[in-house]
Structure formats: structure tokens, C-alpha cells
Amino acid sequence: MITSNPVGDWTWEVTPGAEGARPVRAVETAVAVWNILAAQELATPKGKVSVSARAMSDTREVLVAVDGVPLEAEPLSPETALSRAVAEADSLEGDLLVGVRIECPGCWLEAGVKHRAEKLFVIQVDIWKGILLVVTLETYSDAWLTMDTRDREQPEIYAENAPRLATALEKISALFGAAPVPGDPNRHATPTETGFEDPRIDGFAYDDSWGTFEVAARSRLLRSRIPASEDEYQDITDHPVRYFTIRRDGQNLGYIWASIGDEAAGYEPRTAAGEAAFEAGAEWLLRLRAAHGQGLSALAALSWVAQSPPRSEIGLIAEGPQEASSLDALEELSGRY
Incomplete structure (x- = not known):
């Protein structure tokens, strides 16, 4: 990891x-x-x-x-x-x-x-x-x-x-x-x-x-880049998740996801990609926040974000949608490769 x-x-x-x-x-x-x-x-x-x-x-x-x-x-x-x-x-x-x-x-x-x-x-x-x-x-x-x-x-x-x-x-x-x-x-x-x-x-x-401390540390690093807000989805779920891979210049930066069973959504930075993963993730989180402000469900927000991605400088949808059995499984993926 x-x-x-x-x-x-x-x-x-x-x-x-x-x-x-x-x-x-x-x-x-x-x-x-x-x-x-x-x-x-x-x-x-x-x-x-x-x-x-x-x-x-x-x-x-x-x-x-x-x-x-x-x-x-x-x-x-x-x-x-x-x-x-x-x-x-x-x-x-x-x-x-x-x-x-x-x-x-x-x-x-x-x-x-x-x-x-x-x-x-x-x-x-x-x-x-x-x-x-x-x-x-x-x-x-x-x-x-x-x-x-x-x-x-x-x-x-x-x-x-x-x-x-x-x-x-x-x-x-x-x-x-x-x-x-x-x-x-x-x-x-x-x-x-x-x-x-x-x-x-x-x-x-x-x-x-890693699961106890690193996931929380990554979340703090990511969210320190955007203003605090209550107008957003939950960032934890016990349900399977659907996700898209974010890629720039051939490098996977992270994964934008939504819960299949409740109103949770977020972004998991690929730690091995370094600072670029967190820089990109901040803007993808802001896109999810915008979707939440429109009253979209988490899964609808994921589709909306994928269809209207932000600037190409912070990555584009490269693969998906795919499904992971749990958010923990997606976090595992983002922490290894």
C-alpha cells in the first residue's frame, strides 16, 4: 500500500x-x-x-x-x-x-x-x-x-x-x-x-x-483543498459502489464513485499518483457538490458528472462505469495501483 x-x-x-x-x-x-x-x-x-x-x-x-x-x-x-x-x-x-x-x-x-x-x-x-x-x-x-x-x-x-x-x-x-x-x-x-x-x-x-488511518488522512488532504460545505453527499457507505476511472496523460489519478444503495458519493485519490491525484480530486468533488445542489441522487450525480466533466487538465473519464463490492474495495484499489 x-x-x-x-x-x-x-x-x-x-x-x-x-x-x-x-x-x-x-x-x-x-x-x-x-x-x-x-x-x-x-x-x-x-x-x-x-x-x-x-x-x-x-x-x-x-x-x-x-x-x-x-x-x-x-x-x-x-x-x-x-x-x-x-x-x-x-x-x-x-x-x-x-x-x-x-x-x-x-x-x-x-x-x-x-x-x-x-x-x-x-x-x-x-x-x-x-x-x-x-x-x-x-x-x-x-x-x-x-x-x-x-x-x-x-x-x-x-x-x-x-x-x-x-x-x-x-x-x-x-x-x-x-x-x-x-x-x-x-x-x-x-x-x-x-x-x-x-x-x-x-x-x-x-x-x-492503512484502512484505519490512511483513508482518513487522504480525505483530510483532499478536502483541505476545497471550501467546507454541508451541501454534499455522504462520503461513506456500506453498499457496493459504481465508479469511473479518472486519467490524465496515461496516468490514473483516482476514482469518482457513487453508492448503489444510498445517497453517498465521492472521489478516491490514487495515492501512487502523488499530488496530481489530490489536485484533480478537489475539482471532481466540487462537481459532485454542484450535482447535489441540483437535487440529483448520488447515482444520477455520477452520470451527470461523467457527461459534463471539468477541465481536461485535471483528468477525464477513462473507464467505466464499473462496480466494486464495497467502498473499502475501491479504497484498496486506489491505495495499491
């Missing part, structure tokens, strides 16, 4: 030495980690890079902020957005907190088939006052676990993917000359220096952590 919150994380602390560490060092370090992930296809083009610089005296004050620029093949070449941001941060005086964040698309394997997630890993590099460099690696997939986050054993998926993660962690540790500090146990899993603890031994902290 692909998540919107980390399944686990690992941290390395690096002392730069007497020369200290300037902002360019943070970028170089992040790119070095990216290259290690890329060797295992855990990072693939193109990642998104963000750079920030804040005064240590007041970290609420952002002095430099560049968000979501593409990670170029040579990211620090002159005139790239990243090199300009680094130069701006490097020109600042005083004690700074400099951060570089790379969202890494990457591939996980199932039965030898590669599946892409637009945010499989995140690399975060922070420099504190130029005297401490902290590297954090987060993963947003359960492909490295013996059981998935819905409590089902997955030995084949684990065998295909866990060694790739272990190799990457080993090489990153060799780069920094120290083993990582695994992140704390969380609602999904417990990280170790080489991957994750085996949940078959002690079990997860929560049953079906």
Missing part, C-alpha cells in the same frame, strides 16, 4: 568538520543519497526539490523558499532554479537552518512487474548553523514489510523489495561512515537499521493501519 504519511524513516547525523557546511553541501548530500536510491530504482526521474533557509534566531522567518522545482540531471549547473536558490542561501549571513527536501518517485515490484509511486521516498537534509548536517530518509510504501499495512502476509513482495531497501540503507551508511538511527515505531511499522521489524512476530501496533 502507498501512504501519504511515512511508513518509516532513518536518520544520519554528520559533522562537517572544521570547514563547516554551506547550503551547497546540503544539496550535494541530498543528490548523493538520491543516486544511491536510483541505483536500486527506488528513485527515478524526475524528483521535486525544495530549498529553504531560516534564521536560527527566529525559524518562523523564511529567508529563502523554493518549492517543487524539478531535479535536473546536473542540479547545480548554472542557471537552474536550484542553483539560484542555493546561491541566494549562500549569500546570507548569520546562523541559519538550511533545508533541502527531495520527493523521489520510484518503483516497487510485484511478481516482477514494476509499479511507480510519485512519492516512494523523501530525502531531507538539514544544516544547523553550518556545524551539523542531518539526513533523514522516509518511505511511503509497505513493500519492504513481511505483512502489508492491512495485516496480510506478502512474502513474495517482501522478497522482491526488502533487499533493495537494505542495500540502499547500507550504501547510505557507508557514505556517511555510520549506521542510521531508525525512526520511532509508528502506526504502520517499526524501522530498523536495515529495514523494518517483522510484524509477524509481535504484530502491528494497530489493526489495518
Whole structure:
């Protein structure tokens, strides 16, 4: 399953030495980690890079902020957005907190088939006052676990993917000359220096952590993009659902659905599609809200929305209508592929 919150994380602390560490060092370090992930296809083009610089005296004050620029093949070449941001941060005086964040698309394997997630890993590099460099690696997939986050054993998926993660962690540790500090146990899993603890031994902290927490988290992310309103359909149902697949540029973004047995309707973002799934979903939800305002039933609203889709930039109806045995089954589909 692909998540919107980390399944686990690992941290390395690096002392730069007497020369200290300037902002360019943070970028170089992040790119070095990216290259290690890329060797295992855990990072693939193109990642998104963000750079920030804040005064240590007041970290609420952002002095430099560049968000979501593409990670170029040579990211620090002159005139790239990243090199300009680094130069701006490097020109600042005083004690700074400099951060570089790379969202890494990457591939996980199932039965030898590669599946892409637009945010499989995140690399975060922070420099504190130029005297401490902290590297954090987060993963947003359960492909490295013996059981998935819905409590089902997955030995084949684990065998295909866990060694790739272990190799990457080993090489990153060799780069920094120290083993990582695994992140704390969380609602999904417990990280170790080489991957994750085996949940078959002690079990997860929560049953079906993906269904319990991730579905709600995705809903909050989606609805934070539109104004609050009571003029809309229920977003949960115990009945089977009818749905259409939303696609843009060959990529499935999510699924717009309506209950077959009551007045519920909504949109399930395909988590692996990343931010685009949520951007599209917000507008599809507004279309459903418009249908509700016209007094249409949920199923009639689904047909109306399909016949009068919004702007093609946020996806078009690609397949359907199809039916799923439950909303949970559709949520499962949207969280895997």
C-alpha cells in the first residue's frame, strides 16, 4: 500500500568538520543519497526539490523558499532554479537552518512487474548553523514489510523489495561512515537499521493501519483543498459502489464513485499518483457538490458528472462505469495501483 504519511524513516547525523557546511553541501548530500536510491530504482526521474533557509534566531522567518522545482540531471549547473536558490542561501549571513527536501518517485515490484509511486521516498537534509548536517530518509510504501499495512502476509513482495531497501540503507551508511538511527515505531511499522521489524512476530501496533488511518488522512488532504460545505453527499457507505476511472496523460489519478444503495458519493485519490491525484480530486468533488445542489441522487450525480466533466487538465473519464463490492474495495484499489 502507498501512504501519504511515512511508513518509516532513518536518520544520519554528520559533522562537517572544521570547514563547516554551506547550503551547497546540503544539496550535494541530498543528490548523493538520491543516486544511491536510483541505483536500486527506488528513485527515478524526475524528483521535486525544495530549498529553504531560516534564521536560527527566529525559524518562523523564511529567508529563502523554493518549492517543487524539478531535479535536473546536473542540479547545480548554472542557471537552474536550484542553483539560484542555493546561491541566494549562500549569500546570507548569520546562523541559519538550511533545508533541502527531495520527493523521489520510484518503483516497487510485484511478481516482477514494476509499479511507480510519485512519492516512494523523501530525502531531507538539514544544516544547523553550518556545524551539523542531518539526513533523514522516509518511505511511503509497505513493500519492504513481511505483512502489508492491512495485516496480510506478502512474502513474495517482501522478497522482491526488502533487499533493495537494505542495500540502499547500507550504501547510505557507508557514505556517511555510520549506521542510521531508525525512526520511532509508528502506526504502520517499526524501522530498523536495515529495514523494518517483522510484524509477524509481535504484530502491528494497530489493526489495518492503512484502512484505519490512511483513508482518513487522504480525505483530510483532499478536502483541505476545497471550501467546507454541508451541501454534499455522504462520503461513506456500506453498499457496493459504481465508479469511473479518472486519467490524465496515461496516468490514473483516482476514482469518482457513487453508492448503489444510498445517497453517498465521492472521489478516491490514487495515492501512487502523488499530488496530481489530490489536485484533480478537489475539482471532481466540487462537481459532485454542484450535482447535489441540483437535487440529483448520488447515482444520477455520477452520470451527470461523467457527461459534463471539468477541465481536461485535471483528468477525464477513462473507464467505466464499473462496480466494486464495497467502498473499502475501491479504497484498496486506489491505495495499491
